[in-house]
Structure formats: structure tokens, C-alpha cells
Amino acid sequence: MSSTHDNDGAPATGSGAPRAGAAAHGAWHPRPETAEDVPVVRRINLAAFETAGEADLVDALRRDPAAWLPQLSYVAGPPDGAPVAHALLTRCHIDDVPAVALAPCAVLPGYQKCGAGSTVISALLEAAREAGERTAIVLGHPPYYPRFGFTPATGFGILPPQPWPDEAFLALSLDGSPPPRGTVRYAAAFGIA
Ligand SMILES: CC(C)(COP(=O)(O)OP(=O)(O)OC[C@H]1O[C@@H](n2cnc3c(N)ncnc32)[C@H](O)[C@@H]1OP(=O)(O)O)[C@@H](O)C(=O)NCCC(=O)NCCS
Numbered sequence: 001m002s003s004t005h006d007n008d009g010a011p012a013t014g015s016g017a018p019r020a021g022a023a024a025h026g027a028w029h030p031r032p033e034t035a036e037d038v039p040v041v042r043r044i045n046l047a048a049f050e051t052a053g054e055a056d057l058v059d060a061l062r063r064d065p066a067a068w069l070p071q072l073s074y075v076a077g078p079p080d081g082a083p084v085a086h087a088l089l090t091r092c093h094i095d096d097v098p099a100v101a102l103a104p105c106a107v108l109p110g111y112q113k114c115g116a117g118s119t120v121i122s123a124l125l126e127a128a129r130e131a132g133e134r135t136a137i138v139l140g141h142p143p144y145y146p147r148f149g150f151t152p153a154t155g156f157g158i159l160p161p162q163p164w165p166d167e168a169f170l171a172l173s174l175d176g177s178p179p180p181r182g183t184v185r186y187a188a189a190f191g192i193a
Helices: 035-048 053-062 116-130
Strands: 029-032 068-077 085-094 097-107 135-139 169-173 182-185
Touching: 029 116, 035 053, 035 068, 035 085, 035 097, 053 068, 053 085, 053 097, 068 116, 085 116, 085 135, 097 116, 097 182
Parallel strands: 097 135
Antiparallel strands: 029 068, 068 085, 085 097, 085 182, 135 169
């Protein structure tokens, strides 16, 4: 997944929030998405990525009851403005054991590197922990995800469904117990065999 900065990064619903204004005060507000947020979430993903692939993926996951975990799609924005960040956990399996996959994560280009992404991902992982989820996995930028506690999945005996680099395929125990060993199977919408 690669990012783009050719969008103007305007707030997804035109709230006019100043760039990094909320971050400057440490005040990004994370919360589960609501029905009203669905088009906003799509616009955030369209703006953050080069193609519509990730936005389409989120919509396909939302349509799949076997994948979608209603309380584990999170947005964050300024206290009085539209969301600028989105992150999603969906059902995956490690062999036959349920786990959650973090993807995609997206922040409007004009609001990136201001803490919104970290805020929404941290809140999402905490919500998963409170919901009783035990293991999260992510395929992503190696320098970014270790800040949330992710480490190389192969260190736990968790194998990717395809030969992905060790440093990019990461896992996190949400409850402190050793994660299950096995091969990850993503939701069908990811198209990863
Ligand atoms: C990746 C992304 C979600 C991070 O959110 P963010 O709000 O920009 O990041 P934060 O402000 O929380 O964190 C900033 C830190 O992340 C790092 N960072 C941001 N984007 C990064 C990237 N693509 N690769 C590596 N590190 C990145 C910054 O360098 C900064 O590091 P520092 O804290 O050591 O200075 C966001 O930049 C984004 O939407 N990018 C485009 C889409 C994308 O690539 N999504 C991830 C793949 S699913």
C-alpha cells in the first residue's frame, strides 16, 4: 500500500479545521465509526492512497459479516470537526484461531505526521483489547508499527500467507499471552490467497 500527497488534504467533510490544530493540543478524538461516517471514511482512504483500492477494500469488508467487526472501525478528528483519520481491524485467522488484521490505516494528506494516525490506531487496539481480541497482525511500514508494540510475526511462529518481508509483517499480543502459531488467513476481500 502506498500513499499519495497529490490531494489537497482538505478535511473530509469540509469542516475547515486548521492543519495540525488539534494535534498541537494533543486533542485528536478517536471513536468508533458511525453510519454517518461511512462516506467520510471513504474520502479519507481515497485521499490517502494512490488508487481507490483501499477505499473499495474498506467497503467490501464492511459488506462481509464474517470479516467486519462493527466496533473496530475507528475514526479520529479534531473535537469539533470532521474525522481526518481512519483505521480498521477485521477478522482474520491464524490457522483456525481468530485474530484481527489492522488494515488499512489512512490519514488525510494535509493532516499526516501530526499524531492523528497514532491516536486512532492506539484507540482501536485498546478497543480490540477490551473486546477480548487476543492477537493483532499488520503488514505495513516497518518503522511505523513497532511504536504500538508490534514485532515481527515470525518471531511468534506466525507466518504470512505470502512471502512478505519479516520486518513488514508484524504481530502484537493484545492480552499478553503468547499468540497462536500458524499461517494467517485474511478476509476474502483482501484477495490474498
Ligand atoms: C501511515 C499513516 C497512517 C500514519 O499516520 P500519521 O498520522 O501520518 O502518523 P503519526 O503522526 O501518528 O506518526 C508520525 C510518525 O509516523 C511516521 N510515519 C508516517 N508515515 C509513515 C510512513 N509511510 N512510513 C514510515 N513512517 C511513517 C512519521 O515519520 C512519524 O515518525 P516519528 O514519530 O518518529 O517522527 C499516514 O501517514 C497515512 O495515511 N499515510 C498514507 C496511507 C498509508 O500509507 N497507510 C498505511 C498503510 S495501510
